[in-house]
């Protein structure tokens with residue numbers, strides 16, 4: 001219940017932001033933070049709640065991005081239709097990956113490496129075909145307006161992403177209170193114990209990777225409308241995969257608000273890095289690598305874990321105050 | 327209810343289960359006893375689908391379980407506990423038990439209510455909100471029992487749920503297990519605590535080196551000094567007689 005209130009509050013507070021903030025820079029900043037939160041939410045579903053750490057979520061993101069771009073360019077499909085089909089296509093890629101990987105019981109680092117390899121294979125494929133624009137990439141025509149999911153103002157994209165992040169927050173809230181979520185977390189904690197209680201780990205993980213892939217794919221579809229361009233490195237390169245996993249790890253794995261918190265923090269840090277060191281290529285990845293090591297070493301529960309600690313301190317303080325009154 | 331016939335399982339050169347046959351009657355409490363390494367847990371693993379037997383058959387209400395997955399067997403109504411407890415460490419006690427409760431309850435509220443009822447039944451009521459990782463040994467054993475019980479099994483396989491408990495804790499858990507049987511659940515237990523075996527079970531089998539070497543009521547087995555000397559170690563017969571006396575007087 002408290003979580004539901006927090007979700008509604010979060011959306012209500014951010015809703016008027018484009019009307020209050022006049023600076024384009026800050027609206028874009030917020031929009032991108034929301035975009036990475038959305039991508040992180042997709043990863044968190046499988047990695048945070050299911051315990052399956054993917055190093056290749058670009059596989060789903062890129063599939064969604066290419067799907068919508070190709071359908072728009074070659075078949076003149078509407079961007080909203082592309083968005084839906086991107087989610088379906090990436091969900092199918094997720095299901096296929098899951099079927100292969102989980103069927104053979106690959107877990108932990110093996111799972112991570114296979115997802116990484118699959119993303120790489122797709123990157124090479126996207127580099128070699130005509131209809132994906134090969135190495136040149138695809139330019140999506142500019143057609144401003146709501147109908148093509150390209151908005152005339154910066155506020156439009158902001159609200160679209162806020163709606164998507166909000167929907168994902170609600171989905172995660174549902175997950176925490178549903179049988180599927182209970183089973184997913186049981187599989188994460190102890191697969192054998194889960195099986196002994198009638199949970200089918202294969203089925204559970206397959207559903208999770210399908211949903212996670214679909215959400216990441218829909219993020220790819222939004223990305224294409226936002227930047228009007230996609231190429232194999234953006235779509236299937238490691239940068240997107242790293243962002244997807246870093247955001248929930250920084251914010252708090254397997255928590256509702258972890259990815260949102262992580263995306264804002266990561267994005268702020270990246271911005272500061274850019275101000276301090278300029279736009280040197282690859283610098284972001286170096287920074288992210290350092291961050292990841294620091295998080296794993298010092299804050300394994302993410303920023304959200306930090307919040308819990310301070311909650312703990314808060315109640316401790318209250319306890320002492322109560323003691324003084326008594 | 328459960329018919330195990332000519333069950334065999336090897337691990338490399340080791341024969342862990344050697345041509346084992348036994349039948350469990352509905353509504354009974356039966357015990358499987360024998361020294362460490364005798365192969366008791368391996369039999370549970372085969373009944374519950376975690377290990378596939380090399381030979382033989384396991385029938386539950388006439389249906390063969392060989393080749394079924396653990397989750398399918400659980401759905402059919404057989405739940406097991408693990409000798410080495412397997413809590414969902416990151417979840418609290420209520421959530422742990424609810425995973426089992428969800429097997430036959432789709433709704434979260436129904437599952438949580440069932441989990442709470444089960445927790446009270448096994449004496450975990452006060453610890454519902456505790457993280458599973460924070461429980462004592464006795465608490466973890468109870469949690470193991472509660473999770474399995476929450477799946478509404480017809481047959482419950484309990485693997486040394488009293489190991490590591492002190493006598494007072496054992497005294498608390500014996501009536502709980504008896505209560506579970508009274509509610510209509512058939513029970514097969516592996517136990518080293520002879521007092522519990524004597525107190526609870528209608529029938530017992532003795533396993534050694536993978537093979538059954540004796541069967542009967544607990545007192546029949548306990549009265550068989552040959553069996554005891556040979557398979558529970560030197561001097562065990564005398565120890566056991568003393569325990570039986572103690573159990574009778576209790």
Ligand SMILES: Nc1ncnc2c1ncn2[C@@H]1O[C@H](COP(=O)(O)OP(=O)(O)O)[C@@H](O)[C@H]1O
Nearest residue numbers: 337340342360361362363364365366367368369
């Ligand atoms: N997965 C396994 N792989 C190889 N050997 C095993 C395995 N599980 C059990 N064993 C061996 O099988 C024998 C019986 O083990 P177990 O069934 O655990 O005995 P008990 O429960 O009666 O103490 C032991 O010698 C044990 O080392």
Ligand SMILES: [Mg+2]
Nearest residue numbers: 366367368409
């Ligand atoms: Mg054992």
